[in-house]
């Protein structure tokens with residue numbers, strides 16, 4: 262780019278208008294999970310597509326899916342330069358409980374440097390930081406320093422059910438060297454953050470059935486096996502006294518980390534007190550020998566998300582239910598394979614299930630863990646861009662959660678994703694009074710501009726999908 266300063270001046274001059282545009286975007290109640298907002302969600306996709314056209318993107322298209330459309334737009338007139346895939350989502354979480362909102366969720370207002378409204382931070386505002394960066398560059402110079410493809414999902418809050426099929430059928434369209442996603446919080450307002458690992462996920466439901474029907478627990482209690490008790494016994498055998506998962510072979514695939522990586526995490530990541538404080542928990546729990554941050558990022562975990570069965574109503578009903586179930590969620594550490602873990606779980610459960618209990622395992626979701634080599638050129642471009650945009654040294658973070666898109670880009674397109682956080686932990690995402698800090702909106706736009714400029718200078722931005730261990734020298738630069 263001839264001069265980034267001219268682009269930054271455009272951002273400065275037109276920032277109030279950017280905020281107005283963000284308000285218009287937030288005004289659509291695009292609650293993807295709620296069928297009654299189907300029309301509004303589609304209207305939001307149409308608006309976003311028009312906006313992409315308006316800022317100068319080309320080939321803008323709306324791809325229908327089973328639920329909510331995917332919005333696509335591109336600018337690919339820099340042959341020889343890298344292609345960046347920008348991913349984000351325009352669907353938002355439901356607003357309930359509505360009485361707890363002090364501001365109308367879909368009529369955004371600005372107060373004290375924040376814009377309030379559902380989706381302002383997750384993810385409309387963060388997505389829009391990249392859109393406005395594109396606008397600023399295109400309106401200043403009429404061209405971008407790299408090639409860009411935008412892919413905006415309308416089903417992220419439902420687990421992106423259409424995305425795998427879409428990516429598989431649009432491999433050519435989505436071809437890129439690297440992807441970027443801003444849908445996370447910074448460590449704090451003074452610590453811009455870049456995430457380089459996510460855990461994978463495996464969600465299953467165990468179902469145990471007796472041969473017959475619900476039975477009277479007076480007439481049959483003590484004589485027949487109770488499926489609900491079987492579920493409890495199976496669940497109780499999934500962890501040992503030390504908080505470790507007991508499935509044989511479960512830890513075989515888990516990557517181990519040396520002291521350099523663990524020291525970096527200790528020095529830069531949240532402390533046990535911070536994590537327990539956020540959870541409002543007095544006592545921690547989990548695998549011995551690891552910090553809470555390690556246990557939620559580089560170690561796997563199994564959570565029992567629900568147990569169903571029997572009588573749940575008020576008062577008493579003496580019943581031995583004919584069936585019962587448990588919902589289990591595994592968070593998988595780097596190098597674990599959800600398909601392998603699923604097989605190990607099935608073998609283990611069949612082995613410990615008592616005779617006469619028919620156990621079924623239904624799988625809902627597989628997502629592979631994700632980890633980026635710290636020497637990855639695009640990650641270094643991201644660090645540099647955050648340093649320019651926020652004027653502070655960025656922190657490299659590991660995230661305990663899972664973002665299906667990131668796993669799918671790696672798996673199907675062979676593309677790594679740079680995760681740049683512009684949100685704050687106090688943004689109240691998924692909760693009443695969601696907000697987005699306007700200072701971060703502006704710095705996010707600037708960071709995105711610097712990021713594209715940095716990528717244009719690199720000969721190779723795709724890096725290797727290697728798994729080189731972090732060296733101290735590399736880690737300490739972040």
Ligand SMILES: [Zn+2]
Nearest residue numbers: 383384417444
């Ligand atoms: Zn989100």
